[in-house]
Amino acid sequence: MPYVVEKRTGKRPWKILDKNGKVMGSSTTKSNAEASVEVRLAGAHGWRSKG
Numbered sequence: 001m002p003y004v005v006e007k008r009t010g011k012r013p014w015k016i017l018d019k020n021g022k023v024m025g026s027s028t029t030k031s032n033a034e035a036s037v038e039v040r041l042a043g044a045h046g047w048r049s050k051g
Contacts (some may be wrong), residue, residue: 003040005033016040 003024004017012026014033024040027033 002044003037005030005037 002019004019006015006017007013007030008015010026012028014027014030015023016025016027016033016037018024025033025036027036
């Protein structure tokens, strides 16, 4: 998987890291961070919403 969710410090402790360890985003909850990773992966593979 090209993204990893890791807990660090700060107001938005859940960080989304790429495979090189660079922070790509952050979130206040683990579930929101994981949802963001799913959306990033879907976008990278050309998925588009029907709505």
